[in-house]
Amino acid sequence: MTYIHLGLYFKKISISLLIFFIISCSVVPKSEFTDYQRVFTQVRQISEDVIIDYAVAKKEQEQLKQRENIQDARKSSFNSKQLLLSNIAVDDIVIRLQAWKIIDAYNKLLTKLIAGEEIEAVKNNLFNHLLSLSVNGLRSAAANLSPSVAALNAILIEVQKAFERHKIIKSIEKISPIIRSKLIATMKIDSELFYRIRYGINNYHYQIIRTNISRHIGVFIKLANSIDSSQDNDVYALVDTLNERLEQISVSATGRGFKLINLTPRSAKTRDILAIPQLKVLEIQILMLLAQAEQQNLILEAYGDMLTAYVRLLGQMDLRLRLMQQAAINGGSGSINLDKDFEIALIKMQQAFLYYQKTQE
Numbered sequence: 633m634t635y636i637h638l639g640l641y642f643k644k645i646s647i648s649l650l651i652f653f654i655i656s657c658s659v660v661p662k663s664e665f666t667d668y669q670r671v672f673t674q675v676r677q678i679s680e681d682v683i684i685d686y687a688v689a690k691k692e693q694e695q696l697k698q699r700e701n702i703q704d705a706r707k708s709s710f711n712s713k714q715l716l717l718s719n720i721a722v723d724d725i726v727i728r729l730q731a732w733k734i735i736d737a738y739n740k741l742l743t744k745l746i747a748g749e750e751i752e753a754v755k756n757n758l759f760n761h762l763l764s765l766s767v768n769g770l771r772s773a774a775a776n777l778s779p780s781v782a783a784l785n786a787i788l789i790e791v792q793k794a795f796e797r798h799k800i801i802k803s804i805e806k807i808s809p810i811i812r813s814k815l816i817a818t819m820k821i822d823s824e825l826f827y828r829i830r831y832g833i834n835n836y837h838y839q840i841i842r843t844n845i846s847r848h849i850g851v852f853i854k855l856a857n858s859i860d861s862s863q864d865n866d867v868y869a870l871v872d873t874l875n876e877r878l879e880q881i882s883v884s885a886t887g888r889g890f891k892l893i894n895l896t897p898r899s900a901k902t903r904d905i906l907a908i909p910q911l912k913v914l915e916i917q918i919l920m921l922l923a924q925a926e927q928q929n930l931i932l933e934a935y936g937d938m939l940t941a942y943v944r945l946l947g948q949m950d951l952r953l954r955l956m957q958q959a960a961i962n963g964g965s966g967s968i969n970l971d972k973d974f975e976i977a978l979i980k981m982q983q984a985f986l987y988y989q990k991t992q993e
Contacts, residue, residue: 661804661959662746668952669739671974675949676732678981679819682826682942687725689829696836727781728822731815734784737761738791738807783814808957816950823939830935838928842890845921849874849893852914856895859907866908870915871895877922881929890922931991938984945981948974 787810794803852874856867871893878890951970 661956664952664956664959665742665746665804667970668949668956669743671949671952672735672739674978675945676736678942678945678978678985680729680732681985682939683725683728686822686826686829689826689833690725692833693829696833727784728819731784731819734787735811735815738787741791742804783810783818786810786814802960804957804960808953808960812950812953812957816946816953819946820943823943827936827939831932834928834932834935838925841921841925841928845890845918845925848914848918848921849891852911852918853893853895855907855911855914856893859911863908867895867911870911874915874918877919881922881926927991931988934984934988934991938981938988941977941981941984945977948977 787807790803790807790810794806856871859867875892878892881890948970955970
């Protein structure tokens with residue numbers, strides 16, 4: 633073997649050893665990463681469902697606001713060429729879904745590196761994909777829409793630094809806290825915004841029902857007070873039924889209570905044989921409206937329960953990230969088994985989401 637060949641041979645060995653040394657400087661928390669990746673996949677799917685539900689709520693909220701200005705002209709045409717020339721609007725829905733996409737790309741990057749694939753091969757694929765997801769171009773359009781923007785930029789910057797220094801696995805120490813303190817924390821705070829939007833929509837429908845109930849009760853009282861006192865038994869039987877339902881909804885978790893029906897003392901009046909049937913019709917109408925009001929309460933309560941389960945599920949993902957971060961720092965894996973806690977949180981979230989959807993049918 634010539635000196636030139638020997639030189640090239642030792643050069644290749646040196647490069648291989650250098651790459652091996654660089655990668656091995658960071659202990660790979662394999663079990664923690666596998667656990668985190670499994671949790672991430674399931675939480676991401678659920679979170680995207682919650683975000684899409686929020687998108688639907690925002691659309692409904694916009695439609696309700698437009699009802700206040702009925703003079704707005706409806707579009708009479710649809711110009712596809714003009715749409716092709718215009719930029720796609722960026723909103724907070726896009727940013728939130730983009731956040732999950734970037735974390736997913738980063739997770740896939742770690743998966744390949746942990747599997748032992750060469751850095752350059754990974755860099756040419758997933759790193760370019762990460763860069764293509766950069767939110768720099770969205771920052772101006774999405775200004776003040778979501779705190780996630782700053783966190784996404786920070787993650788991409790750290791990934792780029794890690795690649796430049798060939799320490800992508802070591803970057804777990806830096807990127808995990810960013811995902812935990814900014815993205816997951818922001819997603820938890822997002823739940824408060826989601827609830828406010830849903831509450832506004834729910835309260836809009838609730839107040840319409842409430843107004844109708846009050847109007848029907850007013851008619852009922854006026855008619856009942858005009859009836860001959862000899863029919864008191866029939867009248868008070870209807871009043872008792874309605875008051876029982878009014879009391880039930882008055883102590884509901886959502887909305888103001890309804891006033892009970894109180895009749896004024898009556899003197900003898902003209903007997904109206906049609907009054908009792910009319911009161912019975914009003915009773916049915918009021919009971920139906922009360923059922924609708926109670927349904928609005930159930931929808932809102934179910935949504936609140938669903939968001940509670942969602943925040944707790946995000947907490948499970950946060951815990952997995954923290955364990956992975958600690959394992960990367962300490963150079964060893966822990967023996968904590970949290971599968972049962974996650975499965976319980978996941979099942980509760982799935983149940984809460986399905987029940988919330990059921991209440992809207």
